[in-house]
Amino acid sequence: MRKKIYLWLSSMIVLSFILHSCIRDEVFSSVDPASKEYTSKSLWKEDETYIKNVMKVYFENEGKIKKINGTIYWDYAITVGTYNESFLMVPVVDNGRVTSVLQVPRKKDTIYFYFTDFSNHIAFFQTLLFSKYEKRAYTNDRANPAARDVICTTSWYSVWMPDNEQLPYPETGPGHWETYSVIKCEQRDQEPDTCIGVVGPNGECPGGGGSTSPGGGGGYPYPEDPKPIQETRTPCGKLKTQYANPNFKAKIEELDKSSILNQKKETGYSESKGGVFTALSQAASTDSSDGMKIIVSADTKGYIHTHQNDYENGTDDDGNIKIRQPIRMFSPADVNTLMTMAGYVTDGNYRDLYATMISSYGNYTIIFTGVASDIKTGFDTQTWRDNYKAFVENEKGSLETKFLRFLKEKMNIQSVELYKIKSNGTIQKKTLNSNNKVESNDCP
Structure with missing residues (x-):
């Protein structure tokens, strides 16, 4: 019997649009996470054209790009609320834990691969992949009031975490909600410059704490006939x-x-x-x-x-x-x-x-x-x-x-x-x- 899910919404997300209801506990069930065949296991609607094109470029250049341990779980790639073939982030898993997040932005006709270890991004994917509790997902695309030339998209989900994990139902005992989110920000009316992180007071995109490692080379050509980024930005x-x-x-x-x-x-x-x-x-x-x-x-x-x-x-x-x-x-x-x-x-x-x-x-x-x-x-x-x-x-x-x-x-x-x-x-x-x-x- 399906368990009842309670949804907590804070004041900052009351205008959010529920894109998907919930996913099953067994969402983490990929037989071959490293497969070249893509089957979305995301909670959100994704830009699958971009994901598949990035995968194509990656597997054609894997020897040059991959420089860290772990397996890229492409089925969990997310494009953070955009569908203009411009950005994705995808978890890298090693020994049952998310150890890195691969970010792939596109600038004009070139894509770049960056392996990052920002703690909030790792926590986002760690719980998304391995939490045994059901989740609800949200996304919000809005202008940042502090800098109107910047557009930010937030994707987040809430998970009910019982304080006593031995209890069969969350509502039968004490517990708390935990919310995980990622933010993508992009400049308007300028050369596209995408980043992930909290937007600063002057519209800068610092990307948060952590480090970034380039995935080899100075970028790779995107497949022909990409949709121009300018079209939707x-x-x-x-x-x-x-x-x-x-x-x-x-x-x-x-x-x-x-x-x-x-x-x-x-x-x-x-x-x-x-x-x-x-x-x-x-x-x-x-x-x-x-x-x-x-x-x-x-x-x-x-x-x-x-x-x-x-x-x-x-x-x-x-x-x-x-x-x-x-x-x-x-x-x-x-x-x-x-x-x-x-x-x-x-x-x-x-x-x-x-x-x-x-x-x-x-x-x-x-x-x-x-x-x-x-x-x-x-x-x-x-x-x-x-x-x-x-x-x-x-x-x-x-x-x-x-x-x-x-x-x-x-x-x-x-x-x-x-x-x-x-x-x-x-x-x-x-x-x-x-x-x-x-x-x-x-x-x-």
Whole structure:
């Protein structure tokens, strides 16, 4: 009969997403741990493409790489919450104990083998492999609040350890929970530089105590046609990949036409996390809105919509034609929608969320780069629309400047980034300098 498992969650992991429930006591049962055939025994979903490719390189160069005693237990390799063919760590076992952890990062088209003996990593794998008690696993991918250019992914599990191991059930006697974790941190918008350990106050990745031994050579070529690391690590890489997607590109081309931008109502699509686009419904325009509805759910990845050109909008009391002048830049309501999407995320991974605006002024995308505590909503009100309209009309500078200033000064938001997609395909990040002037930096 299966034993009842009690789950303890501390305040630091309440937003974690349970990827797998539990594993059996007999999880450590590999017939041939040194086999070249990979069968995952991890508690988490892993980047199996990267693991298998690394194994291929390793076995082809084993004589050059291996410099320590022990057997590499490839079936227990973990990629720490990432699936972009960039990193893994795997235990090395000698005489029934984990004596080292092999870490294999990839930088561009080269992978490196490092044997490490960090005590917290050895404890992590020692208990994962040899504990006879059942476990539950969690992972959390989030930006480090101390250094927003660093993304950290934590994988951990909790094990109930009875104080008296002779008792048959944990709940029948005193005991305690023990939690084991590893952290992977990576730099954003920089040359990929992956490390394992606690992130320092300035965003440095010290890797913790212990030592590192290179596994021979200066790196080994990764198999051909690897997925570019940039694709899933940086906002620039994400946007480049997105705009190269034929389905996404087709929607942009459909909306970026005078016949669409000259209409009296906005047009757009929402995109699900499965890549399905759904037309957004329209509503009647008002003096402060061109009318566009989007229903946000946990499956919403992002949305594309237009901001219209000036158009005639009836007459005033004297019979004069009124001209509606939409603001061809993101609005507080657009930011509110992006934040609402972020509010549905349960695992801290906000990287895929986006809002795109198409207009004759330019095509732009905003993304959320913060953590759960940075999510703010309530900007989709008439008061915010009126305040934004007055700000745009009365302040100096470009629409880019006004939007970024309003975001910072009025909405008090630091966790939304603005990108412009130029007609030649160049993607530019737009930021305010110390003088509140917009700086444009092309994505590499």
